Amino acid sequence: MNLQGRHLLKMRDFSGEEIKGLIDLAIHLKKEKRNGIDQSAELRGKNIALIFEKTSTRTRCAFEVAAADLGMHTTYLDASGSQIGKKESIKDTARVLGGMFDGIEYRGFGQETVEELARYAGVPVWNGLTDESHPTQMIADMMTIKEHLGQLEGRKFVLMGDGSFNMGNSLMVTCAKLGMHYVSCSHPNCFPARELVDYCKEICKTSGGSVTLTSDVEAGCRDADIIYTDVWVSMGEPFEIWEQRIHDLLPYQVNARVMSYAGESCLFMHCLPAFHDLGTGLGRQIHEKFGLSEMEVTDEVFESPASVVFEEAENRMHSIKAIMYATMPR
Numbered sequence: 001m002n003l004q005g006r007h008l009l010k011m012r013d014f015s016g017e018e019i020k021g022l023i024d025l026a027i028h029l030k031k032e033k034r035n036g037i038d039q040s041a042e043l044r045g046k047n048i049a050l051i052f053e054k055t056s057t058r059t060r061c062a063f064e065v066a067a068a069d070l071g072m073h074t075t076y077l078d079a080s081g082s083q084i085g086k087k088e089s090i091k092d093t094a095r096v097l098g099g100m101f102d103g104i105e106y107r108g109f110g111q112e113t114v115e116e117l118a119r120y121a122g123v124p125v126w127n128g129l130t131d132e133s134h135p136t137q138m139i140a141d142m143m144t145i146k147e148h149l150g151q152l153e154g155r156k157f158v159l160m161g162d163g164s165f166n167m168g169n170s171l172m173v174t175c176a177k178l179g180m181h182y183v184s185c186s187h188p189n190c191f192p193a194r195e196l197v198d199y200c201k202e203i204c205k206t207s208g209g210s211v212t213l214t215s216d217v218e219a220g221c222r223d224a225d226i227i228y229t230d231v232w233v234s235m236g237e238p239f240e241i242w243e244q245r246i247h248d249l250l251p252y253q254v255n256a257r258v259m260s261y262a263g264e265s266c267l268f269m270h271c272l273p274a275f276h277d278l279g280t281g282l283g284r285q286i287h288e289k290f291g292l293s294e295m296e297v298t299d300e301v302f303e304s305p306a307s308v309v310f311e312e313a314e315n316r317m318h319s320i321k322a323i324m325y326a327t328m329p330r
């Protein structure tokens with residue numbers, strides 16, 4: 001597998017074989033690090049830019065630690081402290097940063113922005129999350145499943161809640177390409193877009209996977225290998241839509257009853273951050289306004305043995321390392 005010089009903008013751009021290659025590379029790099037193997041000669045002296053127009057804990061830290069492990073330097077740029085988008089277009093920014101850096105990570109709003117950055121940068125661009133997709137998260141998620149269940153193909157993967165935003169889109173495409181059985185279990189208002197569902201169903205004809213949309217929680221979760229959820233309102237969406245989302249998605253909260261439909265060995269996953277208690281400012285605000293103390297997942301499930309969310313978070317670092325390692329031209 002040679003991915004040198006490639007961008008990682010969305011999962012549609014990668015074949016099932018390429019995705020599997022990245023997952024296996026991430027598992028390999030994780031083992032190396034666990035065994036104390038020094039990886040700092042791999043990309044020594046290279047420089048990467050990290051652009052974040054939205055906030056981040058995992059993705060930013062994963063890029064910074066992975067880059068340091070590989071011997072690279074990072075420069076962090078946020079929306080307030082740079083010219084990006086205000087005084088300088090993405091096209092110009094791409095050409096400026098492409099002249100100084102060997103790779104660029106971008107987190108922001110529209111998918112077209114990261115696509116434009118990639119068109120003009122002349123160096124690999126990695127999408128650290130847009131409204132449409134979250135590809136680096138996919139490698140970490142699938143790596144975590146592989147570590148626990150051994151095999152990805154044929155697994156039943158259920159996304160409870162919002163299936164229509166970055167996580168739902170990327171998970172559906174990834175599962176389809178890997179021959180998994182993807183279920184979007186949600187209110188019809190939060191199902192993925194028809195065009196993307198059709199694309200995935202086409203892919204499934206050769207991968208052996210399947211895509212199902214259902215609003216029936218018990219049938220949707222029966223015999224699931226993985227139950228996954230994401231926040232009900234994503235970064236960049238207005239606060240005003242919480243009321244509608246709570247109305248639509250509360251029946252799709254991941255709780256002990258939902259997990260019991262799946263069975264003993266089912267994993268619980270979440271890209272994080274999660275609203276599972278009142279430990280956040282926004283969580284308390286929602287509690288005051290709507291009376292809910294847990295949202296997309298109950299604290300009981302979040303803290304249960306089925307939950308692999310913190311391994312999944314650690315795997316963001318190993319998988320982002322694999323993505324940079326594989327795509328950086330030598």
Ligand code: CP
Pocket residue numbers: 055056057058059060129137271272273
């Ligand atoms: N899962 C994820 O992307 O987390 P951050 O928003 O903290 O980067």
Ligand code: NVA
Pocket residue numbers: 129165166167230231233234235271272273
């Ligand atoms: N859908 C979430 C994912 C966070 C990692 C968001 O965009 O806020």
